[in-house]
Amino acid sequence: MAEFDLAIRGGTVVTASDTTRCDIGVRGGRIVQLAESITGASREIDASGLLVLPGGVDSHVHLDQESGPEIRMADGFESGTRAAAAGGTTTVLAFAKQEKGTSLRDCVMRYHQKAAGQALIDYGFHLIVSDPTPSVLNQELPALFADGCTSFKVFMTYDDLVLNDRQLLEVFAVAKREQALVMVHAEGYDTIKFLTAKLEGEGKTAPYFHALSRPQLVEREATHRAISHAELIDVPIMIVHVSGREPMEQIRWARGRGLKVFAETCPQYISLTADDLKGDNMDISGGKYVCSPPPRDHASWAAIWEGLKDGTFQTFSSDHCPFYYDSPEGKLHPKAKTSFRYVPNGIPGIETRLQILWSEGVAKGRITANEFVALTATNHAKMYGLYPRKGTIAVGSDADIVLWDPNRKETIRQDILHHGADYTPWEGFAVTGWPVMTIACGRIAVEDGKVFSRPGDGQFLRREISPYVRAA
DSSP states (O other): OOSEEEEEESOEEEOSSOEEEOEEEEETTEEEEEESOOOOEEEEEEOTTSEEEEOEEEEEEOOSOOOOTTOOBSOOHHHHHHHHHHTTEEEEEEEEEOOTTSOHHHHHHHHHHHHTTTOSSEEEEEEEOSOOOHHIIIIIHHHHHHTTOOEEEEESSSTTTBOOHHHHHHHHHHHHHHTOEEEEEOOOHHHHHHHHHHHHHTTOOSTHHHHHTSOHHHHHHHHHHHHHHHHHHTOOEEEOSOOSHHHHHHHHHHHHTTOOEEEEEOTHHHHOOGGGGGTTTTOGGGGGGOOSSOOOOHHHHHHHHHHHHHTSOSEEOOOBOOBOSSSTTTTTOGGGGTOGGGSOOOBOOTTTHHHHHIIIIITTTSSOHHHHHIIIIIHHHHHTTOTTTSSSOOTTSBOOEEEEEEEEEEEOOGGGOOSSSSOOTTTTOEEEEEEEEEEETTEEEEETTEEOOOTTOSOBOOOOOOHHHHTO
8 A cells, every 4th residue: 555645746835934846745635744755655746846835825806706696706705705716726715695584693604505526625614794783783793703603894995795883893892802803895985976976977987987986095095994904903903905005104104103904915906007997998898907906007016016026915816806897797887888987896816816916026036936835825725714724835734736837838828727717817828937737725626727526625714813913
C-alpha cells in the first residue's frame, strides 16, 4: 500500500513567509509531509518549473443571492465554485442575505439548501444583516455565530439593505459581545440618493453616471463614520472593496489611533476605470462595469498599489457579484435602460482574481510572490477563522494547492471561462501568470482548464473566531 495518496514533486513552494524547493506528500486530503524528496505515492505530479501555491481563498463572493423580483444572479454554487476552482481558488466565503422582515436563521438555512450537494470546493457563509430586530440581535446572531458563521456584513447604502447609525451601533455591540468580525460596505446612502436624483433630473441616466453618483467622498465619509462607530463600541471592523486614496486615508488615520480597522480591495480597483462605464459612446453596454463602489481612475490604481504593498490592505477579494448582460433578467433589464440606478449592481470576477493580481503585481515587480499568497489566501484564512486549515502549505493543512505557471501569457476571454455570466469585464485583458492545476483537499479539481471536481465535493466550513477579533 502506498504511503501517500499524492506526491507533488519538483516544484517551488511559495507561502506567505517562505519560498523553498520541496516535495509535498498528501494523504486523506491533508498535507502530511514536506521533504526534499518524496516517493511512494499512488499518484505523482511533476511540478518542475512551476510554483506550488496555497489554493486561493476568496472571502467575498455572492452566489445565488436574491437580487430583486425580476433580476436573476448568473452564478449559483455549482457554476460559481467551478469558476473559482478553474481560477486557482479552493475556498470561498459567500453571503447569506437576510431579507427585511424575515428570520436571519431561516435565511441561512435556505443558503445551506442552495449550496448542499452543489459546491465543487469548500465554502462558508458570512451573514448579511438587513433587519436587526431584537430577536435577530439577541437570539439568532449568537446562535449562528456558534454554528460557525463567525462574521457578518452590514450596508450603509441600498434601499433594501441600509442600516441607520443606531442600527449599526446595535449590531456592532453584538459583534463586540460575541467576538464576531464585522464587514462594512461603506458608502453614504443619503448622499447617493441626492446625487442620483440630481443626475437624473439633468437627463444624465447612462451607466457612466453611476460612477458620478458615488464619488470617493461618499465612500470616504461613510468609512469615517463606520470607524467612529467602531471606536465607540471598541470592536474591530473590516472595510470591504476599498476603491481609492480617500477611504484609505481614513483607515490609516484610524490605525494611527490604535484602532482595529482592516481593509480589503478588489481587481476592479487596479484594472478598470470609470471610463469603462461609458461603454460604446455612452450607451447601455457600460452597464457591464456597474459595481459599487465604482472603478475610479489611474491615480486611484496607484493609491491601491501603495496600500497593497504597505499593509493597508489585508485581503484581495473578487467581490464576485455576477449578472447576465444580454438578458432582461440582468444588465439589460427594461428599467435599467431608463437609468443607471436600475442596472444590477455587480460584476463577475471569481475566476480571474489571481491572474490579474499576479500579472499586475508580481509580474510587474509591484509585490512579491509571498505577498501575493498573503493577499489572496493566507490573510483571508487568518482573518475569517480558517487558518491553518486553509491558506497555507504546511503539515496538517488541507491539501488545497495550485500549480502556477508564472510566465504563461494568456488573454482573458469569455469563451475560456467557467462562470455562469455571459461576459467578463476583462475581455481582451492580457495577463502573465496562470493556474495549471488546482488541487482541492487532495483531489485534482481542475487541470489545464478541464474541470474534474463534481458538485458535492465541496463541504461547508464551520469557522472559528477570527484571531484578529480575539486579540482585540
